[in-house]
Amino acid sequence: MRENAMGGVFFICAVVSIITTIGIVMVLLAEAVDFFRQVSIFQFITGTRWSPTIKPTEFGVLPLVSGTLTFTFTTALIALPTGLLAAIYLSEYANRRIRSIIKPLLEVLAGIPTVVYGYFALVYITPVLRNVFPSIRTFNVLSASIVVAIMIIPTIASISEDSMRAVPRSLREAGFGLGVGKLKVTITIVVPAALSGIVSSFILGISRAIGETMAVTIAGGNLSRIVNPLNPASALLEPVQTMTAAMVEIGMSDITGDSVAYRSLFAVGLTLFFMTLLLNVVSQYIKTRYREKYQ
Amino acid sequence: MSDSRIAMEEEHTIEQREGSELETILKVSNLNFYYGDFRALTDIGVDIYRNKITAIIGPSGCGKSTFLRCFNRMNELMGDTRHEGEILLNGKNIYDSDIDPVRLRRNTGMVFQQPNPFPKSIMDNVTYGPRMYGLRNKQQLQDIAVESLKGAAIWDEVKDRLYLSALSLSGGQQQRLCIARAIAVEPEIILMDEPASALDPVATMKIEDLMRTLAENYTIIIVTHNMQQAARVSDYTAFFMMDEHRSGMLVEFGKTDDIFTNPVDKRTEDYITGRFG
Amino acid sequence: MITKRAGNRRERQAEVIKSTVLANVGDNVQKERVRGRIFTGFCIFATFFGIVSLASLLVYVFYDAVGWLDLQFLTSAPSRFAEKAGIYPMLIGSIFVVSLVAVFSLPLGVGAAIYLEEYAKDNVLRRLIEMNISNLAGVPSIVYGLLGLGLFVSVLDMSHGIVIVGAFTLTLRVLPIVIVSSQEAVRAVPDSQRYGSLGLGSTKWQMIRSVVLPEAIPGIMTGMILALANAMGETAPLIMIGAATSIFTAPKGLFSSFSAMPLQIFAWSDFPSEGFRHGVTPAAIVVLIIVLLFMNGIAIYIRQKFSNKKR
Numbered sequence: 108m109r110e111n112a113m114g115g116v117f118f119i120c121a122v123v124s125i126i127t128t129i130g131i132v133m134v135l136l137a138e139a140v141d142f143f144r145q146v147s148i149f150q151f152i153t154g155t156r157w158s159p160t161i162k163p164t165e166f167g168v169l170p171l172v173s174g175t176l177t178f179t180f181t182t183a184l185i186a187l188p189t190g191l192l193a194a195i196y197l198s199e200y201a202n203r204r205i206r207s208i209i210k211p212l213l214e215v216l217a218g219i220p221t222v223v224y225g226y227f228a229l230v231y232i233t234p235v236l237r238n239v240f241p242s243i244r245t246f247n248v249l250s251a252s253i254v255v256a257i258m259i260i261p262t263i264a265s266i267s268e269d270s271m272r273a274v275p276r277s278l279r280e281a282g283f284g285l286g287v288g289k290l291k292v293t294i295t296i297v298v299p300a301a302l303s304g305i306v307s308s309f310i311l312g313i314s315r316a317i318g319e320t321m322a323v324t325i326a327g328g329n330l331s332r333i334v335n336p337l338n339p340a341s342a343l344l345e346p347v348q349t350m351t352a353a354m355v356e357i358g359m360s361d362i363t364g365d366s367v368a369y370r371s372l373f374a375v376g377l378t379l380f381f382m383t384l385l386l387n388v389v390s391q392y393i394k395t396r397y398r399e400k401y402q
Numbered sequence: 403m404s405d406s407r408i409a410m411e412e413e414h415t416i417e418q419r420e421g422s423e424l425e426t427i428l429k430v431s432n433l434n435f436y437y438g439d440f441r442a443l444t445d446i447g448v449d450i451y452r453n454k455i456t457a458i459i460g461p462s463g464c465g466k467s468t469f470l471r472c473f474n475r476m477n478e479l480m481g482d483t484r485h486e487g488e489i490l491l492n493g494k495n496i497y498d499s500d501i502d503p504v505r506l507r508r509n510t511g512m513v514f515q516q517p518n519p520f521p522k523s524i525m526d527n528v529t530y531g532p533r534m535y536g537l538r539n540k541q542q543l544q545d546i547a548v549e550s551l552k553g554a555a556i557w558d559e560v561k562d563r564l565y566l567s568a569l570s571l572s573g574g575q576q577q578r579l580c581i582a583r584a585i586a587v588e589p590e591i592i593l594m595d596e597p598a599s600a601l602d603p604v605a606t607m608k609i610e611d612l613m614r615t616l617a618e619n620y621t622i623i624i625v626t627h628n629m630q631q632a633a634r635v636s637d638y639t640a641f642f643m644m645d646e647h648r649s650g651m652l653v654e655f656g657k658t659d660d661i662f663t664n665p666v667d668k669r670t671e672d673y674i675t676g677r678f679g
Numbered sequence: 680m681i682t683k684r685a686g687n688r689r690e691r692q693a694e695v696i697k698s699t700v701l702a703n704v705g706d707n708v709q710k711e712r713v714r715g716r717i718f719t720g721f722c723i724f725a726t727f728f729g730i731v732s733l734a735s736l737l738v739y740v741f742y743d744a745v746g747w748l749d750l751q752f753l754t755s756a757p758s759r760f761a762e763k764a765g766i767y768p769m770l771i772g773s774i775f776v777v778s779l780v781a782v783f784s785l786p787l788g789v790g791a792a793i794y795l796e797e798y799a800k801d802n803v804l805r806r807l808i809e810m811n812i813s814n815l816a817g818v819p820s821i822v823y824g825l826l827g828l829g830l831f832v833s834v835l836d837m838s839h840g841i842v843i844v845g846a847f848t849l850t851l852r853v854l855p856i857v858i859v860s861s862q863e864a865v866r867a868v869p870d871s872q873r874y875g876s877l878g879l880g881s882t883k884w885q886m887i888r889s890v891v892l893p894e895a896i897p898g899i900m901t902g903m904i905l906a907l908a909n910a911m912g913e914t915a916p917l918i919m920i921g922a923a924t925s926i927f928t929a930p931k932g933l934f935s936s937f938s939a940m941p942l943q944i945f946a947w948s949d950f951p952s953e954g955f956r957h958g959v960t961p962a963a964i965v966v967l968i969i970v971l972l973f974m975n976g977i978a979i980y981i982r983q984k985f986s987n988k989k990r
Contacts, residue, residue, distance in 0.1 A: 110882050114798050114883070116790060117793045117797075120786070120790025120794060121790070121795060123854070124791060124811055125808060127826070127851050127854070128815060130826055131822060131826045134826050134829030134830055134834075135825060135829070192724075193726040195722050196723055200719060215730075216730065218971065219912075219971075220914070220941055220967065221914070222944050223941075223964050223968070225945075225948065226944060226948050227736045257728075261729070264726075277516060277518040280476065280479075280518070281514065281518045281519075282530075283476060284510075284514075284584070285507065285530065285531040285587060286504050286505065286506070286507035286508030286509070286531070289715055290711060290714055290715035291534050299521075315817075319819070320821045321915060324945075325948050354825075354915075354919070355821070359924070373825060376822055379819060379822065380822050384817075384818070386817075387817035388814070391810070391813065400569065502708050504708050508708075532701060536707050537701070542700050545700075546701075587701070588698060
């Protein structure tokens with residue numbers, strides 16, 4: 108009797124996780140649906156101005172999406188190649204002792220809270236960048252991207268490295284036996300053979316960047332605008348507001364639970380949730396479905 | 403009995419064909435090889451003849467593979483290695499400081515025990531070497547591919563599926579693909595490390611037949627734990643051994659017939675008659 | 680392509696006779712070698728880029744914190760004036776909330792892990808639960824804040840920004856991490872031990888209680904502490920549930936308002952004066968980092984101690 112009870116207790120614990128997901132979806136949907144009763148979805152998706160609290164209020168999400176994409180793209184541009192190169196070094200070049208020192212050090216990078224990274228970006232990195240880009244603003248995309256890239260490099264490096272280590276030694280030996288140098292063996296044999304894991308890590312990194320909040324709120328400013336991708340200087344050196352930063356702005360302001368602004372919080376949250384969920388699912392899918400066979 | 407007679411007849415044919423020209427392509431002298439402190443090869447001295455098949459036999463773990471991998475300096479990829487002595491390829495010591503091991507490996511092809519085709523198409527596998535050397539011309543690459551696949555006796559089986567994954571082939575086919583891949587870069591020497599031990603008897607036979615054809619144009623050195631295979635396939639045999647004190651000793655080397663019918667060293671005779679190993 | 684080796688042996692040099700095609704391609708061994716060296720350089724740079732950058736940033740922040748991180752800072756309340764500012768209420772708030780997270784997440788997380796590893800059959804339900812957990816791990820933490828806001832504050836009508844709501848919200852946030860690491864710890868217990876216990880006639884629960892759990896506890900603890908370190912640094916969810924970014928008194932009970940160290944750091948990052956920018960805020964950051972170092976240190980210690988103990 109007690110046995111079944113214990114099994115049941117543990118089952119309930121596991122179910123809490125399912126309840127959490129259901130809770131998230133329900134909460135987001137409920138408020139978002141209310142929001143879309145007051146603001147049309149069309150307005151939301153195509154509006155080019157986001158101003159939830161300052162009149163005239165407008166709830167166009169495009170500037171936020173633009174901000175998120177700009178920030179994420181820049182972060183990815185820094186983090187993905189760096190993470191991959193680091194993984195290549197750890198997998199193909201470093202010996203066991205070096206690896207055992209570096210891997211824990213990389214984990215430390217991932218363990219620093221993002222609020223701290225945000226502060227670093229604002230106070231230490233932007234002044235340094237100013238020497239290179241004198242026109243850089245106090246709040247800008249680039250500084251935030253650099254620190255968030257530093258934060259996600261360990262994730263990319265570690266998953267990619269695992270994938271590369273899984274490539275059997277015999278494939279490399281075949282390449283070496285043909286008189287091909289290490290660089291080419293690594294790039295033409297090992298990396299393609301580990302590709303699904305590498306791509307999966309990339310997608311995961313991008314998902315983390317999209318969901319990143321504090322660093323980009325502190326260092327990126329809160330100026331919502333639509334970024335012009337053709338002008339990198341204006342894109343990177345000036346402030347933006349990402350979806351997450353916009354949510355923080357609403358969360359910090361004095362709005363009551365009945366207002367449109369309050370509900371807009373959940374509409375943006377819903378968008379964010381779906382974006383990251385999609386990416387995470389795709390990442391998992393690629394990892395399992397396209398897992399390379401070597402036999 | 404009949405085996406050795408066939409062997410002797412074959413030997414006549416070889417001599418007639420070549421006009422008794424026996425040329426040394428590789429000369430090993432006083433070779434000692436160390437992994438760290440461990441001496442894996444002890445004082446090896448042997449000649450490998452061009453366009454002949456030389457088999458390396460001996461009990462497991464006695465250094466056969468280590469010896470084989472000296473010829474293309476693949477051992478050095480394992481880390482802390484050291485050698486004494488020399489190996490002359492066409493008169494030049496492959497350990498000289500002006501010899502780049504990568505370039506050396508372009509002249510020696512290697513076939514491994516487990517077939518290891520790349521997880522790419524058959525075409526990409528065969529043309530991998532030439533492409534990595536810088537050959538871009540599609541037509542030339544195709545020609546090389548066709549020639550190599552024919553030379554490895556697998557063309558007919560793959561000609562309609564060149565762009566399918568190499569992993570869709572059977573084990574024996576994969577191994578022949580690996581051989582095609584190796585000969586596509588026109589090495590002088592082909593090193594084979596137990597190439598058929600992971601294959602079924604039919605596939606094994608195909609490989610052995612292929613070896614005899616390949617010997618017309620390449621020098622082949624094969625490590626095998628299968629004595630019958632060595633007797634069937636090779637012109638010359640080197641018998642390696644180890645004891646409690648030393649590893650990688652060359653006990654006896656000679657024409658395959660002689661080794662198998664009239665071994666000089668008692669240890670060779672014991673091994674061949676199955677008394678150990 | 681394949682040339683017969685006819686001809687005088689003297690004509691054959693140490694070079695190889697290759698067909699014209701391959702011979703004409705030439706030899707890129709040297710060029711590749713140089714490229715390889717450059718590439719390796721980039722790889723090493725990439726590997727150390729993050730580490731060196733963070734190290735420099737840490738040096739900066741510790742340097743700035745010197746002189747500002749003292750007992751007065753640790754025991755005072757925040758203030759508009761840099762010299763008087765302190766972090767005490769946030770320090771207590773952080774510790775309080777994270778302790779509660781530990782209390783809530785440990786049984787839930789370990790319970791779920793035990794269910795998944797010991798009770799669940801390998802069927803669709805189990806895979807669904809595990810997939811769901813791995814998805815939850817990837818949900819941005821701010822969304823957990825929205826969940827806390829919508830569920831605890833709105834639906835359950837609890838107050839904004841009180842300790843218990845913060846603890847619940849962060850518990851949900853770190854639960855996936857606790858579950859996964861507990862699963863690994865439980866999985867690592869060798870089956871032979873399980874069979875040994877069952878063979879002696881114990882029930883499943885008895886086996887878990889007497890054999891599996893004790894073995895798995897070090898791994899569970901390690902994973903737990905790392906999850907709590909995570910929680911200690913969380914900011915966005917707390918903002919969403921209405922926690923104050925600055926507060927003058929430490930929370931007294933479960934239903935008190937509270938603030939946490941990362942929130943105060945966030946608030947102070949807005950203060951542009953030198954005293955804050957290069958004094959107070961770095962000091963707060965250093966306190967947070969030291970607390971995290973301490974927690975990670977414990978986790979590593981536990982891991983070392985108990986992996987040495989294994990036979």
